[in-house]
Amino acid sequence: MSNTLWGGRFTESTDEFVQAFTASVTFDQRMAQQDINCSRAHARMLGHVGVLSEQDVNDILSGLAAISAEIEAGEFPWSVALEDVHMNIEAELTRRIGDAGKRLHTGRSRNDQVATDIRLYVRDAIDLVCSQAKRLQTGMLTLAEAHADVIMPGFTHLQTAQPVTFGHHVMAWFEMIKRDVDRFNDCAKRVDVMPLGAAALAGTPYPIDREFSREQLGFNAVTANSLDAVSDRDFAIEFCAAAAITMTHLSRMAEELVLWSCAQFDFIELPDRFCTGSSIMPQKKNPDVPELVRGKTGRVNGHLVSLLTLMKSQPLAYNKDNQEDKEPLFDTVDTLHDSLCAFADMIPAIIPKPENMYMAAKKGFATATDLADYLVRKGLPFREAHEVVGNAVRFGVEQQRDLSEMTIEELQGFHSTITDDVFDVLTLEGSVASRSHVGGTAPAQVRQAIATARAELERTG
Numbered sequence: 001m002s003n004t005l006w007g008g009r010f011t012e013s014t015d016e017f018v019q020a021f022t023a024s025v026t027f028d029q030r031m032a033q034q035d036i037n038c039s040r041a042h043a044r045m046l047g048h049v050g051v052l053s054e055q056d057v058n059d060i061l062s063g064l065a066a067i068s069a070e071i072e073a074g075e076f077p078w079s080v081a082l083e084d085v086h087m088n089i090e091a092e093l094t095r096r097i098g099d100a101g102k103r104l105h106t107g108r109s110r111n112d113q114v115a116t117d118i119r120l121y122v123r124d125a126i127d128l129v130c131s132q133a134k135r136l137q138t139g140m141l142t143l144a145e146a147h148a149d150v151i152m153p154g155f156t157h158l159q160t161a162q163p164v165t166f167g168h169h170v171m172a173w174f175e176m177i178k179r180d181v182d183r184f185n186d187c188a189k190r191v192d193v194m195p196l197g198a199a200a201l202a203g204t205p206y207p208i209d210r211e212f213s214r215e216q217l218g219f220n221a222v223t224a225n226s227l228d229a230v231s232d233r234d235f236a237i238e239f240c241a242a243a244a245i246t247m248t249h250l251s252r253m254a255e256e257l258v259l260w261s262c263a264q265f266d267f268i269e270l271p272d273r274f275c276t277g278s279s280i281m282p283q284k285k286n287p288d289v290p291e292l293v294r295g296k297t298g299r300v301n302g303h304l305v306s307l308l309t310l311m312k313s314q315p316l317a318y319n320k321d322n323q324e325d326k327e328p329l330f331d332t333v334d335t336l337h338d339s340l341c342a343f344a345d346m347i348p349a350i351i352p353k354p355e356n357m358y359m360a361a362k363k364g365f366a367t368a369t370d371l372a373d374y375l376v377r378k379g380l381p382f383r384e385a386h387e388v389v390g391n392a393v394r395f396g397v398e399q400q401r402d403l404s405e406m407t408i409e410e411l412q413g414f415h416s417t418i419t420d421d422v423f424d425v426l427t428l429e430g431s432v433a434s435r436s437h438v439g440g441t442a443p444a445q446v447r448q449a450i451a452t453a454r455a456e457l458e459r460t461g
């Protein structure tokens with residue numbers, strides 16, 4: 001069967017392999033509802049400016065409604081011979097309503113059509129992803145609030161650094177996701193521009209009313225240049241970049257959950273429903289959900305690179321290369337959505353083990369900086385204080401004793417200005433409570449940060 005949509009120019013039908021190779025309908029049918037909405041708006045606009053009769057517009061709209069229902073029901077006869085979602089729907093429309101179906105493509109090209117469809121798709125995807133991200137943020141606030149003053153070791157280089165509160169750590173995750181949501185919202189501004197009307201690349205001689213179509217589709221603006229309109233995919237690249245950063249953030253959290261749930265750290269318990277066992281080792285409870293999210297980060301980062309490479313060096317305007325944007329984009333949406341969903345379910349269900357975290361924070365001289373700061377308050381220059389505490393730590397390592405476990409006489413041996421009040425700063429509680437400023441780890445500050453975050457989350461809905 002030769003393709004009737006461009007049959008006029010051709011003397012032989014498309015090679016069967018080429019037909020399958022160039023087709024996109026197996027994956028772009030996912031944008032069917034966006035495509036139908038785009039066609040509805042275009043038909044109404046053509047009716048509005050008098051290019052199509054009222055009868056034609058009505059026939060098109062009722063034909064599209066029936067097709068839409070059939071697609072929803074999974075009963076639409078998709079055909080690879082008809083290449084893509086656009087031509088499948090148009091051919092079926094024509095089969096149903098005759099000539100009016102053939103008039104739908106007046107003043108339009110698949111180039112502005114597909115560009116419009118993808119923007120509609122990404123717009124919906126951003127809403128979907130952000131609602132999962134916000135569910136995750138709410139879960140983080142629940143977890144952080146319930147354990148705002150639980151003390152754990154804070155790490156740099158994965159070596160004990162200073163004590164922090166568990167709530168503070170969880171709120172650090174919250175900040176990452178908050179910026180991710182901001183990035184998606186920012187990306188949405190550039191997605192929200194309508195290419196329809198650019199036609200193939202140069203616009204169209206018909207008296208189209210792009211404002212009318214824009215309003216129908218709920219876009220914020222229309223594209224300002226027809227060449228750019230059909231070739232631009234940087235809104236999709238931007239979406240994938242935001243997705244890759246979000247996945248990268250999730251992978252960092254995932255890594256911590258994996259570490260924390262192992263027998264050696266033993267900081268948290270992941271509920272059984274997020275783990276699996278081993279077929280050979282009876283004792284195993286593997287943190288599969290965080291591991292998988294960590295692994296899936298690779299493919300989302302890869303999709304970003306795919307899209308960048310796809311666009312690199314493309315001359316204006318539309319090129320068939322762009323058909324390759326869809327699979328990476330769709331898989332990015334699915335992977336990110338599901339990963340956020342898994343985390344939103346799992347994070348508030350984490351069961352911390354405060355005693356283990358506390359014991360871990362006691363190892364590794366986590367309050368050494370507090371002792372140095374104490375000596376500074378007694379008048380020593382910081383560099384000298386650093387040196388004094390270094391000596392005390394070396395002694396502690398030899399003796400296998402924490403600074404807080406030394407006698408006052410031993411401590412005074414390192415510097416004579418040390419008095420009994422030193423033990424206030426050498427305790428883990430004293431250390432975290434002393435960092436009481438905006439952004440600090442003191443439980444009071446963490447509670448304040450949670451309250452501010454919760455109010456903002458509720459405000460932005």
Ligand code: ARG
Nearest residue numbers: 024084110111114320322323
């Ligand atoms: N299936 C194509 C795509 O996804 C639609 C646009 C085709 N345009 C063309 N001139 N061949 O990009």
